[in-house]
Amino acid sequence: MLRVLQLSDPHLLADPCGRCRARVALAGLVRAWQQAIAQLGEHPDLLLISGDLCQDESLGGYVRLREQLEHWGVPAALLPGNHDHPALLRAALGRRAWIAPAVVPLGSWRVLLLSTHRSGAVAGWMESGQLAWLEQQLAAESTPALVALHHPPLPIGHMELDRIALQRPEPLLQTLLAAPAVRGVVFGHVHQHWQGQLARSAGGEPLPLWACPSTLAAFTAVQPCPLGKPHWPGGRLLELAPDGGISTRLLRWPPLEPA
Secondary structure, three states, X not given: OEEEEEEOOOOEOOOOOOEXXXXXXXXXXXXXXXXXXXXXXXXXXEEEEOOOOEOOOOHHHHHHXXXXXXXXXXXXXXXXXXXXXXXXXXHHHOOOOEEOOEEEEEOOEEEEEOOOOOOOOOXXXXXHHHHXXXXXXXXXXXXXXXXXXXXXXXXXXXXXXXHOOEOOOHHHHHHHHOOOOEEEEEEOXXXXXXXXXXXXXXXXXXXXXXXXXXXXXXOOOOOOOOOOOOOOOEEEEEEEOOOOOEEEEEEEOOOOOOO
16 A cells, blocks of 8 residues: 655745744644654655645745755655746755656556646646646556646635636546546645545546645635544545555644634
């Protein structure tokens, strides 16, 4: 069983004591790692941080992240979100982590990292070139794949967040639904637990989708939190089975300080 720990939306700043949404962002990410490892009992095979890595889009913010990843010592995969600067992200972390778009080989699985960043925009975007790249990756081999992106690829039922989700998601969803190798989709951006599924044609297994809470602060929840703590920071564990199955576990912990 392969274990992927997903954390999301830390909103780091160049100042290690800097606050975002009234909380110290770096301290929130450090606490997230500590709490997640305490709950899991061991290190994951991969740490996925699904976007909005650096609120002020600064080189210093990405250096703070690099320092933590080097300290934790686990393989890491990173997605740029709307609060990110892809060039600075690569400059600081290109030799330390997989950065979207990329393929992460993970045992008998692949984790396909997609970038939905669009300069100057809050909403997400999937360029035609990246979509063609994704189609090539899915056609190249049939090993099970987990797809990760920052923006939700479909509305989750939150009026404000749905306006700034992925724009024109239909080509991406058609590609994912047409590929039996894609066993699940995970995303961030919405700062909350959410899960859903999309039906495949010809009676295939539905495609599950999961959102991840933020390590910083929660947005108003659309679905009930399975742990009854919708306002707490959190993360998600994904367990990838050799037979291509995925199981997930929502993680929550008390915030360091009130917002």
